[in-house]
Amino acid sequence: MNDEKFVEVKNLRKVYDNGHEAIKNVSFSVKRGDLVCLLGPSGCGKTTILNMLAGLLSPTSGDILFDGKSVVNIAPKDRQIGYVFQNYALYPHMTVLQNVMFPLTVGQHKKSKDEAEKIARKYMELTQITELADQKPGQLSGGQQQRVSIARALVQQPKILLMDEPLSNLDARLRLRIREEIRSLVKKVGITTLFVTHDQEEALSIGDKIILFHQGVIQQDDLGQNFYLNPNNYFVANFVGNPVIDNFKVKVADGKVTAANFSFDVSELDKNRFKRDLTDGDYVLSVRPENIVPAADGIVPAEIKDVELIGRERILKFDHEGQQVRSLVDLEQPVKSGDQVKLKMRYDRVFLFTPEGERVY
Template identity: 55%
Template sequence: MEVRLDNLSKHFPGVKGAPVVKAVDQMNFTIPDGKLVGLLGPSGCGKSTTLYMIAGLHKPTAGKIWFGDRDVTDVPPENRGIGLVFQNYALYPHFTVRQNITFPLENVRPKLEKTEMEQIAQEVANLVDIGNLLDRLPKQLSGGQQQRVAIARALSKRPQVLLLDEPLSNLDARLRLQTREEIRRIQRDTKVTTIFVTHDQEEAMSISDFIVVMRRGVVHQIDAPQTVYEEPVNLFVAKFLGSPAINIFDGELKNGRVLLHGNVYHKGLTSKGKFDFFDERIYDVAVEGGYNGTKADYFTSLGVEYVEEEPVVVEEEPKKKGIKEFFAKLAPKKKHKFVPKVIEGEVNLESIYEAIVGGGYRMTYGDFEEEVGKFIVEAGADRDVKIGVRPEAFTLDKNENPAIDVEVLYIEHIGRDITIVANVVGQKHRIRVIIPAEERHKVKDKVIKVYPKRFYLFDIDGSRIL
């Protein structure tokens, strides 16, 4: 069964005046019939919310869900033909495995004979390899076996869509590997369209036909696992996939050239002069992230005075009783008692960040840089950029790409490879370089040159340049 999400959104009202949570925002994607799709992203990015909307447990704020040609947006969960498995197995403790598996079949109409139900239980139990455990109680099973009972139960009504929400996260490392292979096998055997939620990139990479990478309720990339790894659309995706993570270097875009310590990494980008850090849009970004100060406070931080525009005086007579409220409305709103910290020295992204963090801004520097980066990119100004190199994409041999000087801290041995852990000379980044163990002898000095065989270029807003 093909599953299609059409502009699907779920917004939760903010608690105690907090802003609305856009758990899922205008999501669009199609899962082809019979495929296994991994929904991947950091905690809180909206994976479960998406799954529960597909299951019918959450009503979307907007958008539609299609199963094939059927619009199921308003169809109750029990009529959608889905099987759902949660992270904690949620088995009935006083039921045997057999009863747990047949339970969803009790309300199938027309009613099934007991022998029919038991036959189905045996079939799906065999499928997940617990066919000999049907008379046991859940507490007499291991975690992996319990999870397989939950999967068998989800399969018992022959769902057209199987939804799995972090089904392996309660299992130990070995069982997790084993059960994930089994889920893959079961999926191939049954050809049921499956959506598998995980925040573990390796799990998603190994099990999925396609990966949907999400962040803060928004889809960033949908592709085959290898493509997401090799051709990430932006810095977030590049960093989220791969272990050890991609190495990042600070470069700068100056007069149309991307430089790292004076070495040219790219020519031919346009850039013109400096970005104006007094741009009011930075204030909006600050407020969006929780900054408590008024606009006047904010500009005081930057060392300039902000003059509020004269409020327009409304002609009509204020009502007797409401006179205070009337004038209160005209007065500019003071948000909080807050003493702005005035930036000493240069006004730049880092100093602005320091100032707004002091005033209640809650996001990381990276997030701030990315948000403001959108305007900086739009302005086409000279700016910082990031150069990304996967740990395995280095060589110690000179090649056409410019060298990067790194200071070796220590060396780790993993199987047939070694990992050089190093600091980038002149930068605050620590990197990992994976090379074959035979090349260990090439690491002679404290400071060595490493050469990317392949690199990515990212803009200050995280988008991929090259």
């Protein structure tokens, strides 16, 4: 028994029949009882990974271990997995109760009708759908159907729960509520969960940790806050964060970092944050909007093109070489569209990337 590596994926690859390499040598592990988010843009390989874990797809190479044992040669029904599909996949002609009971009424895990109903009702209670027992899926809202599919995935008491974008069909407010419910439910049941989403805020809010994918490759496997504070590369810095990070093309030469309309000494940067020696050349200087704000001693001249109110804060928008740059300020800042300002950045919070996206600072 190895709780740290309850689920372990080793050098996993998937090449589809048409030659497309969807997963390229991916390795990660999930701790027993954790809720881990697999995050990434459309097409990065999230569903492909879940399907290999579930046994619906076989890997081209590599290994998948549950509790220390390889499962690649084990049939899907014997892997003790619950799978919540994105489209719910409920049986339309069955009632909610029959849908939830269904996995217990077929196959080798078949239970007596009474026992199946008793277990089903327990999970319907947990997912708060008891009063919907006699309704058909067609009569339910998206959020209610979602709960039915979660209850159905849980009745067999699987060891691992896989959820593929389970909230994407719900409106914004319901998403917020149901994601909290999912987190508290899986923690109460104590089930190890892999939750797929392309929504970074969702991942940050519910994941014990996040694994971010891009083009079939893991970009970062880390605690949520490290995606903000310590991104591995340019892709991560730009994928995570709302409003998105600001990027400036710069040159490093003669001890200075120089952009189109500002410049500062390399010595302003924190020596301890360099990942390697900074050689002269082209880089991208990236800074989160809350770390570059108007100030009397600012160095980046800018004209406010637009001001967007987002709740307690405002986003100021600027042009920089034809690209939009943003600054996040509180409501007290006396600024308006058309104002000329100077922006000051926190040098201990900026990042420098090579043009290929490697983080140098």
